[in-house]
Amino acid sequence: MPAEGTKRSLPVLQREENGIAYVSAGWPLDPGKPTLLFIHGAGGSHVLWLGQIEGLAGLANAVAIDLPGHGASKGEGMDSIEGYAKVVAEFTRGLGAPKPIPCGLSMGGAIAQQLLLDFPDVYCAGVLIGTGARLRVMPVILKTIQENFSGYLESFLSFATSPKTDPARLRLIAEAAAKAGPQVVLGDFRACDAFDVVERLPSIRVPVLVITSEDDRLTPPKYGIFLEEKIPRATRVHIRDAGHLCPAEKPEEVNRALLDFLARERL
Numbered sequence: 130m131p132a133e134g135t136k137r138s139l140p141v142l143q144r145e146e147n148g149i150a151y152v153s154a155g156w157p158l159d160p161g162k163p164t165l166l167f168i169h170g171a172g173g174s175h176v177l178w179l180g181q182i183e184g185l186a187g188l189a190n191a192v193a194i195d196l197p198g199h200g201a202s203k204g205e206g207m208d209s210i211e212g213y214a215k216v217v218a219e220f221t222r223g224l225g226a227p228k229p230i231p232c233g234l235s236m237g238g239a240i241a242q243q244l245l246l247d248f249p250d251v252y253c254a255g256v257l258i259g260t261g262a263r264l265r266v267m268p269v270i271l272k273t274i275q276e277n278f279s280g281y282l283e284s285f286l287s288f289a290t291s292p293k294t295d296p297a298r299l300r301l302i303a304e305a306a307a308k309a310g311p312q313v314v315l316g317d318f319r320a321c322d323a324f325d326v327v328e329r330l331p332s333i334r335v336p337v338l339v340i341t342s343e344d345d346r347l348t349p350p351k352y353g354i355f356l357e358e359k360i361p362r363a364t365r366v367h368i369r370d371a372g373h374l375c376p377a378e379k380p381e382e383v384n385r386a387l388l389d390f391l392a393r394e395r396l
Contacts, residue, residue, distance in 0.1 A: 137162070143201070149220045150177065150201035153185035163207070163253070163396045164226035165387065167193035167376075168217060170235030170259075171317035172306035174200030176277040177234065188388060190227065194220060198313045200305060201293055204314035210236070211325045213244035221251060228396060232256035235348060236317055236377060239264055239324045244327060245333045255333070256387065258340040259373050261352035262330055262359070271318055277298025278311040291372040299377050326354035330359035337363040338390040340383065343372040352389040366388070 140283035142153050142370065152175050158164060167178040175182075175193035185191040196213055198206030205274025207213050217240060221229050229252050233241035245255045273281045286303050296303075306314055337360050341353035350367065357365040366386040371378040390396075 131295050138241070141223060145201075146220055148193055148203040149197070149216070150203075151220075152179075153192045154182050155190075158192075158224075158226060160192040160227045162188075162190050162193060163230055163257070163391060164190035164224075166217070166221065166231050166373050167198070167307075168228065168233040168240050168264040169193070169196065170233075170237050170239030170331050171321060172199070172232075172309045172314035173237075173302065174305035174308075175303055176200075176301045177350070177377055178332065179379055181232075181376060181384060182207040184380055184384045185387065189288040189391060192224070192226065193317045199309050204315045206295070206309065208319045208323075210239045210243050210320050211247075213240045213320065215248060218244060218251065219249050228253050230254045230256060230396065232258070234258045235258065235260050235373065236321050239321060239326075242326055242330075245335060245337070249334065252335065252340055252389075254336045254394060255293070255336075256277040256338045256390070257342070257353070257356055258383070259342060259345050259348045259353075260356075261348050262327045262356060263325045264348070265328075266318045268323040271315065271322075271365060274311055274315045274318065277308070281314075286374075289347060289373040290378055291342070291370055292376075293344070293370045294378045299374060300348070302320065302374060302377060311323060327359075330356065331361060333360045333362075335362065336390070336394040336396070339363050339365040340375065340386055341365060341367050342373065342378075343367065343369045344372040364393075
């Protein structure tokens with residue numbers, strides 16, 4: 130892949146569509162390029178994807194949203210993946226995004242799967258990062274969010290990143306969770322806990338890129354291997370020396386995987 134794949138060349142623009150805040154590296158969207166629609170995980174925001182928004186500038190339409198109740202978006206958080214998926218589908222229609230491709234991490238990956246299943250005529254491909262077809266949440270996580278949210282925030286980055294990653298480098302991601310607050314974060318994790326599309330995976334017919342990470346303790350690589358096996362047109366890329374937050378930990382490697390996928394599938 131050319132070096133331009135990770136070049137930071139355009140300013141990030143902050144915009145809003147129907148109450149949903151988002152960032153893009155350029156405007157208007159190029160009708161000749163696919164639109165990578167980046168969806169963050171539980172308690173997150175668009176800041177997770179800044180390495181993609183900046184690094185893919187000029188190579189694809191790159192848009193990262195804040196889900197309701199997160200970041201700069203209006204409204205309240207939800208407690209179901211289906212609810213979030215409907216919001217993102219409405220956002221996609223309002224944006225008029227050419228060749229939209231949902232790209233989600235963790236809970237965002239669950240939302241991306243839901244979009245591919247429930248709106249098959251809207252999305253031409255999908256990218257699933259650090260996620261699974263079923264996302265059971267350890268009860269201790271739910272309990273900690275409810276009873277000791279500050280403790281959850283303090284431990285989040287160290288648990289969600291590789292030991293080889295400096296957590297201080299990703300402090301904006303932790304700050305996004307703090308801003309969302311315990312009720313939104315708890316609702317997100319409950320949405321994940323209820324999510325299960327295992328039996329529906331074979332009905333996803335578009336090309337799908339699955340990205341797993343070597344040091345992901347929240348959604349270990351076996352989750353992505355299962356997705357690769359069950360989704361008919363799925364391929365997988367494995368990122369070394371990265372944890373659950375690999376788009377922020379290893380942005381260049383993730384960007385290479387995305388561009389290779391777009392080229393291979395002629396999207």
